[in-house]
Amino acid sequence: MKAVGLVVEYNPFHNGHRYHLAQAKRLTGADVVVAVMSGDFTQRGEPTILDKWSRTLAALQNGVDLVVELPVADAVQPAHRFAMGALSLLNDLQVADVVFGAEHPDWDFAAMVKAEQDFNQAAFHQFNNTYATQFNQQLEAVTGHALTDPNDILAFAYHRAKAAGDFGFHLQPIQRVDNHYADQQLTGAISSAGAIRQAVKGHQDVTETVPVQTASALAKLTTIPNWEQLYPLLANHLIQTPAPLLEQTYQVKEGLENRLKEAAERHRDFTSFLKAVKTKRYTYGRLMRVAFYLTLNLSDQDMANYHPYHRVLGFTAAGQAYLHQVKKELSYPLITKVNQRMKNAELALDYRAGKLYQFFGTPEQDLTRGPIRLV
């Protein structure tokens, strides 16, 4: 059996995703579709609108054969680490191709990766600009293109990860239309995930844009998971923890802990808190992730203890057969059911993230839960 791999968030799973995976399967002639999916928090550190189980079910019922969770340690990360985490799993799962959308699928991303090797790293220390800005200045000078669209940035990161990891699959970018407008407003049956989330928040009807499984899960939501609800947990942690201890948090260094602490003491909602800590040096994405790391009390030690694994969230009959085909050759451990020992050991971070997500009123996310079987 031949597999095509996808890296997804499915936040939520919509018609565009169904179209994209059918296209990926057709393009590559694959027998099965393997998706590595973020859990209950996105790359930007935001809670997903539906939990990972609802999203897995919708994916399985609409063409995906195997859903593996991207562990939170790699999921809530900037593009380069997110890409490396996801592609390491897909490579280990022996997919033949990885298909992904990009705003400019015709660009030579592999050449960009080669060009990067000659960049002047010493010039990256302008602390009044983000790393991304400085990187793009150099990239544009060499290749004529700057990476400003989110999926182009990921496309570059995938090529970079493939080169660094010497992965065996083929990378296949396809056209993705994603613009600022499309992320704000519904555009018919194929609408963006961002537009769909906005519409749900505004109590608009989205049934035209998503499969029935997503529609029914969205209809059951009593609250839309968001950072404002988690903010008291973050703020109290910042207020009550001495700065030297906060500095043991992953990515919280160089005085950022004091800035965050001061802002938490002054601001009562997440939006004004974020505005107060924003500087040119840190993007909103970075600060949202830092907020997540703090609320999870994610330490440098926690990250050092993390090792990747395949956490299976669900499969179809074809997915099960494929898993059976590859499982003897996997380098990373395969986890199907989470037990008491795992929750305090290799799975601790995902377990803690699931507990955090449960404050939105969702059921237990991990302990004793096995894969969804659509067989």
Place this chain on the structure above:
Amino acid sequence: MKAVGLVVEYNPFHNGHRYHLAQAKRLTGADVVVAVMSGDFTQRGEPTILDKWSRTLAALQNGVDLVVELPVADAVQPAHRFAMGALSLLNDLQVADVVFGAEHPDWDFAAMVKAEQDFNQAAFHQFNNTYATQFNQQLEAVTGHALTDPNDILAFAYHRAKAAGDFGFHLQPIQRVDNHYADQQLTGAISSAGAIRQAVKGHQDVTETVPVQTASALAKLTTIPNWEQLYPLLANHLIQTPAPLLEQTYQVKEGLENRLKEAAERHRDFTSFLKAVKTKRYTYGRLMRVAFYLTLNLSDQDMANYHPYHRVLGFTAAGQAYLHQVKKELSYPLITKVNQRMKNAELALDYRAGKLYQFFGTPEQDLTRGPIRLV
């Protein structure tokens, strides 16, 4: 000027308190009434129904002349430390008498304190009983009385603290009627604080039982501060913090950290959480305080760094004159206005407790706030 001292929570300030302080003044022939009052959290670690400023205002408008805050490090404590903390301040403030209610004011509490010195301390290690139970077994054998009523317990603690601190004031117990029934139901114009809080929760009219200042503050409440609201902060702290770090929390030792952590992972409301951690060894009062210490992330180090001070919350003209009379001879520092330096230094714990209380939507409790002046 001669002062009478009171140790109070005023949760909330009601007619019984007004009657009690007038009686205290008359009995002792005092010119001014000095109250040492808990801040925003009670001895049991519960948030007060009104913040310390509303309670100070009501007290000043109804006969108290000077309100000094009992710092949270001494306020949220079992009777013996609570009593020592409060009486140390009153002694330093040179009050001539301390008047307090007891269920049995005729008992010879001083003799009980003397009797305690001969108790067999070695017999106090039955871990299946609370310290209080074991103490009472010995006390009853010697004096014929057991301390079971809350104000009798405090009366004993006051006598014990006076002996230990060699305080100069006279202790004056007066009759206090407080029974289980009175704490549940309103009993007319003089009702208990517990009954008044219950009535407010049940949207009953309490105007007959409290002075107008309390009534108007209660009428403005949009939410009644309670532990259920703070529980997500506590639960997430327990879930996300490794057990060895939790053990650095004040009073969290000997495996209690694991028991608390496990309960936080399983229970979604404070009531069922508390029930799950309850054992014969720990009273509910103790566990509520532990919940407070954890949510405040109060460490052994924090407690070691704490030193008492007089934080003035408010005064009348007479109170101001009295403060002027004694202030040159105070052993503890006098704090009127809280500044930026203090919030991270000597006043850090009260500042953090105030920030925790602000999650109920109240205004800033400490920074830049000076005493209420009813002059």
